[in-house]
Each structure stands twice: as structure tokens, then as C-alpha cells.
Amino acid sequence: MIKIALPADGADLTSNIFEHFGRAPYFLIITIENNEIKNVEAIPNPSINSHMPGEIPRLLISKGVSVLIVRGIGRRARYYLQQSNIEIITGAEGKIIDIVKAYVRGELKSIPYEPEKKWHEIV
DSSP states (O other), X not given: OEEEEEXXXXXXXXXBBOSBGGGOSXXXXXXXXXXXXXXXXXXXXXXXXXXXXXXXXHHHHHTTOOEEEOSBOOHXXXXXXXXXXXXXXXXXXXXXXXXXXXXXXXXXXXXXXXXXXXXXXXX
16 A cells, blocks of 8 residues: 655646645545555645645655655755655646556656746745
8 A cells, every 4th residue: 555645736636736835725645555546535735825844744744645746846845755755756747647547557757847936936
């Protein structure tokens, strides 16, 4: 069994991955067993408007996540997650279901991702 977390713009598998890890409306925690999706838990981001460094990583760690798939992620969040041996895959885009299926098939590879603008420049 493996638990994968993804920041999402909605609460189900048809949602898209959200560009900014810390400002995602939801985090989807997907349990994979025998290469099949067994459970999907949608967690509204409790820190969507403001958060302290490490707050969201602690939430994902408490849920038993071992893989985080994102488009991009900040340096501090990456540090906190790596300290708990959570694998981070960056550069993902598209629908959550398609991303998870690619991961299960072993086709999802981490690629560098840098947003054109930092989040504080957009809002």
C-alpha cells in the first residue's frame, strides 16, 4: 500500500493538479494497493490563505503520505517533506486521475518546474 498526495483545484479525481502547493484548495490523498486506487480522501486546505513553514507538510506526514506529486513546490516545504523521506515528483500537470495512472504505470518522472510568477505576484 502507498499513499500519494496531490494539491488539487477540486475534491475528486477529475480535478486538475494545482500549480501552487501551499495555496491549493484541496489535497487529495490517494491510497494505492496492488496498482489500483483503493481510496481517495479530499482534504480542504486548512492553510489556504496563510500558513507557517512546515504546516502543510506536517498535515501530509500525519496522513501517512509517502509520495507527493506536484507541479512546483517551495524550498522550505520540500525540505520538511524530504526530512520525513517523502518522495517528491515535480512538474506534473493535468487531471489528477491521469497523473495517478501514469505514476502507477511507472511513467511519471520528476521534471523541474518554475512558475512564471511567484504566488504573491499573482494574487
